[in-house]
Amino acid sequence: MSLLKKWFQGPQDISEAEAIEDYAVGRVPSRYRWPIPAIILVLLGNSTAMFWFSLGADMSFQVGWPSMLWPILYMVVLATVIGACVMKIAAKEGLSLSLLTRGLGFGYMGSAFTSLIYAVNFIFYFLFEGTIVSHAIAHYAGIEVGSLSGVAIFAGIGAVTIWFAWKGMSSMQFLQTWGVPIFIGLFAFCLYQLHQNYEVVGPSGWLPRDAGSASALWVVMNMANGQIVFQGLLGTDYGRFAKPDISHRGTATIMLGMLVPIVAVMLCGALLAYTLMPHIAKGDAFALAMDPGFVFPTVIAAIGVLFTVITQIRINVMNLYSGSIALSNTMDMALDYRPGRQWWMLTVWALGVLFYLCNILQYTGTFLAITGILTNTWVFIILADYFICRRVFKLAPSDFVEFRREHLRRWNPCGVGSLLIAVAIGAAGILGLYPMYYASFIAMLVGPVLHVAFSLASRGRYYFSDFPADTPTSWRPAARYEGPRPAIRAPGV
Secondary structure, X not given: OOHHHHHHOOOOOOOHHHHHHOOOXXXXXXXXXXXXXXXXXXXXXXXXXXXXXXXXXXXXXXXXXXXXHHHHHHHHHHHHHXXXXXXXXXXXXXXXXXXXXXXXXXXXXXXXXXXXXXXXXXXXXXHHHHXXXXXXXXXXXXXXOOOXXXXXXXXXXXXXXXXXXXXXXXXXXXXXXXXXXXXXXXXXXXXXXXXXXOOOXXXXXXXXXXXXXXXXXXHHHHHHHHHHHHHHHHHHHHXXXXXXXXXXXXXXXXXXXXXXXXXXXXXXXXXXXXXXXXXXXXXXXXXXXXXXXXXXXXXXXXXXXXXXXXXXXXXXXXHHHHHHHHHHHHHHHHHOOOOOHHHHXXXXXXXXXXXXXXXXXXHHHHHHHHHHHHHHHHHHHHHHHHHHHHOOOOOOOOOOOOOOHHHOOOOOHHHHHXXXXXXXXXXXXXXXXXXXXXXXXXXXXXXXXXXXXXXXXXXXXXXXXXXXXXXXXXXXXXXXXXXXXXXXXXXXX
């Protein structure tokens, strides 16, 4: 095997069934691990999602240049740290985040709830990205976006993504490998045409839409805060295939390999939006300038439609894959039902089509605020459990995380209770009792503090129903621990 193949190609000696299921509800074996460059290559599909063009334009409209750099820097730094920590745990254990959640403070039924939260995120992003494609085709062909023809376009492009995501990581790596040079080539052509046909507006012209808004910076910080955990989780879905002994430097490299291109795409989103704004005569110019489904066909016509379709198929393959992993775990834990990961992709697709019909994207701002509260709080509780409850207070083993339901309690009230309380506090902001843009920050700080307090008060009794006798551990419970204890093993056994 050549050096490049060794770096960028995953394991090939796997069965078709193994590739399709991709260990959605089990531990990834050590023989099925991927090199860091190969994982980054798959994640580049997320880096080039058109969501980032839209988010970059939105942030620039809110606060302008250079203020938009602060939320971007916050997102990159926090997402790298959070993603590196969670991915290190996932790679060591070979478990998805949903399976890790079972043992990290929630119990197996509690983690079914968090897996559902995670799945809803991907259903939304599948809908958002697929909508951009349908808009691009509809705008170019003169089709009404909300018509039955528009729905058929959305459903048809979604069906193509199912085909690519059917065989898991191995299939997605092929798509992302060839998708990256195509994306770079077509986007370079777009920038060339933009420079040839328009007066390009650089950063000095990126002025905020409402210069007098004192809360604008908090609004965009809230946008960034909604991504710091979600991007880490997305990275972890694929980072769990990294070598078990990967270092934090290695997992941080994977995160930066995904995040640095995202920054470039966001800045290009602002460049495109401000350049086209003076030339949009009909409709809401701000909304259209943020919609890649309008921007790219406007700049490069039919090639822009092709560019949008190729790009969005790549990212929606990732949304389908991660959504299917989350739903597999939800139904496995809640109902002990395992039809296969690939069938949950069909569920994500069907729900996307349904919500497209209902025009749920009109509530995007509220949805992102709510999911930001739920997702951030959940993951900060997991990190507090692993690094504080286990490593500092010795309330559970830190050398392994148990995920098998026969050894776990159905519910761990420490994690579930702290999540519910923190989310209720965040919901008060959504309902207007205090500014909504503070909600996710408050919830994600309150949740882990409560979890540590509850775990200490309960003395770790809710981690295990029965301590696994088949798992070696160096952990010895602290005096305060009151749960099931590991068996004392003779030296060398």
